[in-house]
Amino acid sequence: MSAVKLPPHDGPVLSxxxxxxxxxxxRIVLSGAPVPEGGSLLERRRWLRDKADWLRRLLLxxxxxxxxxxxxxxxxxxxxxxxxxxxxxxxxxxxTMCGHAVIALGRFAVDYGIVPRAPGGPDTPVRIxxxxxxxxxxxxxxxxxxxxxxxxxxxxxxLATDVSVEVPGYGKLVVDIAxxxxxxxxxxxxxxxxxxxxxxxRDLVDVAAAVTASVKEQVKLAHPENDEMAFLYGTILTDGNxxxxxxxxxxxxxxxxxxxDRSPTGSGVTARIALQYHKGLIQLDQTRxxxxxxxxxxxxxxxxxxxxxxxxxxxxxxxxxxxxxTGASSFVLENEDTLKNGFLLK
Ligand SMILES: O=C(O)[C@H]1NCC[C@@H]1O
Numbered sequence: 407m408s409a410v411k412l413p414p415h416d417g418p419v420l421s422x423x424x425x426x427x428x429x430x431x432x433r434i435v436l437s438g439a440p441v442p443e444g445g446s447l448l449e450r451r452r453w454l455r456d457k458a459d460w461l462r463r464l465l466l467x468x469x470x471x472x473x474x475x476x477x478x479x480x481x482x483x484x485x486x487x488x489x490x491x492x493x494x495x496x497x498x499x500x501x502t503m504c505g506h507a508v509i510a511l512g513r514f515a516v517d518y519g520i521v522p523r524a525p526g527g528p529d530t531p532v533r534i535x536x537x538x539x540x541x542x543x544x545x546x547x548x549x550x551x552x553x554x555x556x557x558x559x560x561x562x563x564x565l566a567t568d569v570s571v572e573v574p575g576y577g578k579l580v581v582d583i584a585x586x587x588x589x590x591x592x593x594x595x596x597x598x599x600x601x602x603x604x605x606x607x608r609d610l611v612d613v614a615a616a617v618t619a620s621v622k623e624q625v626k627l628a629h630p631e632n633d634e635m636a637f638l639y640g641t642i643l644t645d646g647n648x649x650x651x652x653x654x655x656x657x658x659x660x661x662x663x664x665x666x667d668r669s670p671t672g673s674g675v676t677a678r679i680a681l682q683y684h685k686g687l688i689q690l691d692q693t694r695x696x697x698x699x700x701x702x703x704x705x706x707x708x709x710x711x712x713x714x715x716x717x718x719x720x721x722x723x724x725x726x727x728x729x730x731x732t733g734a735s736s737f738v739l740e741n742e743d744t745l746k747n748g749f750l751l752k
Pocket of ligand 1: 661674
């Protein structure tokens with residue numbers, strides 16, 4: 407089949423590979439993006455945010471994307487041994503960690519030749535420098551293709567448990583706050599008479615967004631090593647099944663500007679494992695399954711090592727999942743297009 411003929415356009419052609427992990431999209435930019443200035447990944451991330459945010463908007467917002475779109479800009483990394491640097495983007499801005507995207511990037515790195523497949527198998531290590539720090543992924547091979555990916559994230563920890571917050575319309579409630587490369591508030595959906603798997607997404611989003619807004623107002627977060635991580639990324643509503651079980655526990659993550667994760671949320675699973683370990687509900691190397699309330703997709707997670715983060719006890723968590731390719735596109739723009747930099751409906 408002949409290559410697709412590009413339409414008339416102005417400016418760069420942005421070539422992307424589209425994937426999904428558990429239903430959550432990942433748009434990886436292959437070429438056409440500006441090379442960000444800066445001596446570190448975090449500086450490059452700030453440059454992209456402050457000087458080239460048109461790129462995020464064009465790639466993720468309508469008409470080329472949608473309200474719940476997610477993407478990755480690959481940037482040079484100064485991290486020793488890193489195979490690639492990742493700047494995670496969503497429809498409100500930039501995040502510090504994205505487990506579902508790490509799972510996709512693991513496959514992408516092997517399949518696109520960034521990391522040669524380890525001859526001896528079974529896994530090919532792929533080291534990904536994320537804004538929260540280095541993440542070590544291990545890419546399996548299945549039938550001559552890359553397959554499931556597991557990753558060891560940055561040190562994960564519980565910041566606070568049983569934090570009381572006043573949520574307008576819902577009264578006083580108690581949340582837990584934990585970090586898995588990003589900070590999340592955790593609360594059972596049952597507290598609102600909802601079920602993460604069967605309630606309307608709109609109802610779950612409204613509740614989670616209200617909790618996020620209240621925690622942001624009433625609770626000051628701190629990260630022991632990096633102030634840039636000290637913000638509440640979202641709220642994860644759970645089914646309340648925090649005690650160890652071989653049965654999956656379900657959750658749904660509402661992050662950034664009421665964006666809904668279709669996957670079980672890799673950084674959320676990381677934080678949830680840290681929370682369950684902190685509460686003595688699971689032991690090291692006990693694997694739990696986490697089901698997305700949105701799509702029933704499943705990640706597994708386990709704490710594999712105790713560590714510290716600054717003065718806090720922490721654990722290294724391993725998360726596993728599977729990503730799939732959905733397409734490859736070239737995006738262009740025309741200067742006359744008044745909507746060329748994207749939009750979202752109110
Ligand atoms: O899997 C994750 O960690 C990401 N998915 C969307 C929200 C998080 O960044």
